Amino acid sequence: MEDLINKWYKNHSLFYKVLLFLSTTFLIVYLFPKSGKFKYNFDKGKPWQSENLYAPFDFAIKKSFEEIDEEEQDIKDASPIYFDIKTKTKFEVLEMYALNFENKFSDTIPKKRVLYDVGKSAVETLYGYGVLDEDYKYPENKNIILVEDQKLISRTTFDQLTKIDEFRTILEDALIYNDLSSYKTTFVSLFFDIVKSNVSINSSLTDNALQEELNSISTVRGSIEKETLIISKGEIVEGNKYDILKSLETEYESQVWNASNYNLVLFAYALLVALALLMLLLFLRKYRIEVFLDNTKVTFIFFNILLMILLTTLIIKYNSSQVYVIPLCILPLVLKAFFDARLGLFAHVLTVLLLGFIVPNSYEYMFLQIIAGIVTILTVSELYKRANLFISVGQITLIYIIAYFAFFVIHEGNITNLKLETFGLFILCGLATLFVQPLIYIYEKLFGLVSDVSLLELSDTNTKLLKELSNKAPGTFHHSLNVANLAEASANEIGANAMLVRVGALYHDIGKMKSPTYFTENQATGINPHDELSSKESSKIIIDHVIDGIEIAKKNNLPDRVIDFIRTHHGTSMVYYFYMKEKALNENTSEDDFRYPGPKPYSKETAILMMCDSVEAASKSLKEPSSSKIDKFVESIIAKQMDDGQFLNANITFKEIQSIKKVLKTKLANIFHLRIEYPE
Known part of the structure; x- marks a missing residue:
């Protein structure tokens, strides 16, 4: 029994994902119509593309709605x-x-x-x-x-x-x-x-x-016997042929499936839905492992997919002609705001494929929604800028209108019967997409996530916490601003999240507010309180600024993504100065007493901050800086961090580290007002 409990505890995260996967599959299948799908696609006025079609059973030819209305x-x-x-x-x-x-x-x-x-x-x-x-x-x-x-x-x-x-x-x-x-x-x-x-x-x-x-009106007119040729390949679908095909399609989706194969159809739907959701989980596990390991984030993604399917099925049950009023592009927008564009587009495409089972004109619907999703991902670069969102929504609406117009002309061959009401639905869809801003705020509170909009607010140096830092530890505040500028430039160079790393840099040293004078940048009087302390005591105070920073951050409700920068900006590195000082007195000094608790950086952004923080802090010790000195200085600091294995858990490449070094060298040269040294 104890072994079972231990096994459950070790794998509880995986069990949760399995439960989430099964429950989401069940709910989506429950929302789907309980009928089969006619295996042939056809359009009125277009040639029959499939093989010759013979009646698989006896069935009645149903009258069209127009015929019944006329009789009534x-x-x-x-x-x-x-x-x-x-x-x-x-x-x-x-x-x-x-x-x-x-x-x-x-x-x-x-x-x-x-x-x-x-x-x-x-x-x-x-x-x-x-x-x-x-x-x-x-x-x-x-x-x-x-x-x-x-x-x-x-x-x-x-x-x-x-x-x-x-x-x-x-x-x-x-x-x-x-x-x-x-x-x-x-x-x-x-x-x-x-x-x-x-x-x-x-x-x-x-x-x-x-x-x-x-009540005496008959809904059928005539019947078709089994094995009767209904339509030949290449024949135009129109008139009585079209009515017969629609009757056969209705018969398939109602009488045949519902009567005999209900459970089989349900099982088939479940397989397809499960396959789509499994692809999403595999994508997360292979390309977004940090998201996959976070059950809250996985739940958030599944919840949004389920929400879009629920809204669409409700509209279809009410009036299927208004299906385009659902702002499906909110899904990639939300996922891009909290994660990235690739994940947003992947989840959007899977959702559209699932909705293809239940919407009318499924090919047309899927084409429009996938194109709109691609445009959404390509155009909305900075969601926290309101103008960008309005412009992108206008572009999305225009794409909808152009694509729908093209499909209508292909189907009808003219524009005389074009319904302007449908264009109105696209405009309403665009306006509804603007709801993404308050929706992101709601999601942040419900799921504890952080978006670029919140990061923009946190980057304001007039926030309560940063003003307190500037008052209590002005040197640390100035250091944090310099690190933020270096980190932002480095992130832009390698395509990382520049806004996130800037905010992380601004808050990474807030723990120094607790004992500001023990850090050299805040020692304006020239008196160093470490002179009266032992090396171990000094080291503990220095190391504790990480733990103090985490406590202050949590007390001020900073997001976890920002707190991660506080945790990891020193990794498991050593307070080298005090270690060497203690070792001079005691050869048996343990390195563990002088190392930060970690963890090591585990993303590109946290790795960037570690590099920029170390380089900026150490650059204050440079005497008579020159370009060659700065180059050697940057190379040595980052090489030491790499040798210490600080970047092993981060998904950053050697090429990206080289690019970051180049940015740091250029920025430091600008800070020290150095001219470029040209070769003789």
Whole structure:
């Protein structure tokens, strides 16, 4: 049991990566659509590139969405509207009319009988098919069915129904026709009190009848029998051929796969996703070992890939036509900000390949996104400069638009049906890409990483910690500025991270604030406190500035990448002066008492700082410097560090060290205002 626990403890980092790998694979497969992919690619209006295709099984030809929409519209146009009618309303109105007529008109008026008949006839006309309760907006020829107590009364058209305000026109026309216009005012006012509607729409019956007819629409038209030739090689995919191919593709992705091979398809997806993620891990292990060994960084990379896939699948489920609104270029931007361009592009390409399984027009999508990712990596050189980000986002958006336009012309052969809305999606995608700045800040807090944006902030000499250093240890502060300039120039020469090494140089000696006068650069009075201490005590104070620096850095929440420079800027080198002084008194003096605890530099940047720090500090002891003296001086210091094995863990080459030496010699010559010595 104890052996098992020890084994787990020794390999816990590897076990974590395996667990992360499996869980990420599971989540990505879970997000993927649970169907197979049709193995043939085809475009409308283009030749069929594959071999002759025969029907693998019997299947129905599905109608296109346009055909179904057209049928639905025809049914909606022809479907009748159901109205409820109250037939007894007409008789109630006639009774009220007879009663009110007798009260309004006396027996002495001439043509009383004719006038009564005119009113009665007007009521009959008004209620011929019925009086509407409101003004409905239906075409005049719309079919109408009148029902009462769920029984059909009559069929007619909408123009036969009377609007309630039409009774005045009907009465006035009848009175004029019978030469009774003098009674118009009294007669019309009589009807205002008695006329009422008796027809109202039955929405429930109308909707149910319409839905029943819509449900009867067939989604297929004809069928294809097994072994029937569907399309020959080179034949143009259009018309009925295109509909048949789309039907076969749908049948493959729904019925065939889902019914019989669901688990097999799921397993195949898992294999492909696992293969892609495995390639990423192998890339990290071979080319980015420092990232591979850091589980937080590996988790960060996997998290970002998963996030992009999640956002894309959500958009596809909502509306696949808006898939280009996802700012996928944020992925290489973020990874480049925290790591490097090569890793950012590699992860971006793998993510795009995975998304090719689920997006429509997968080849077009992958081409656009990979090209956009390459442009992102090539154009965004310094993310901490806001202008650079805006310019790069504009270039990315332009590339999207140009590539999409080219694909559209290839597919359609013209630009008449070009949808400007898609260009709007690309612009929205570009604007969303600008969110990378606050996203980087969030990631720094969540994962404890540091980006160039944060490094730029830390490089400001007005920060609280650097101001404290300049006040307590002005000589050390000046030394740190000189080292920062040397290290930045050296990093630029060999293509290392210049911003990172500059920040590391500014903070590498902050531990000297604890006992500033014990370091020669801060001894302004000429009094050396080491004169009163033993060599071991002096050595301990000198060595402890590394440990003190780490404590101060952590207390002030400096990023780990910066603290690494404090840890490694002396490596495991020796405090040689005090060692030799002690050895003169005691031959059995141990070197371990006079060596820094390390570790040795393990990156190009930390190795650069060690070289620049040693050269700058020792250069103060040069008397009557000349070009030849500076050359020998730089060569001897760096050679001593190499002989001591200080750069064995750093991925720096001899060629790069030679380049750094050249920069240091030139810079020191400038510092001492020396002229170049030309050969005679």
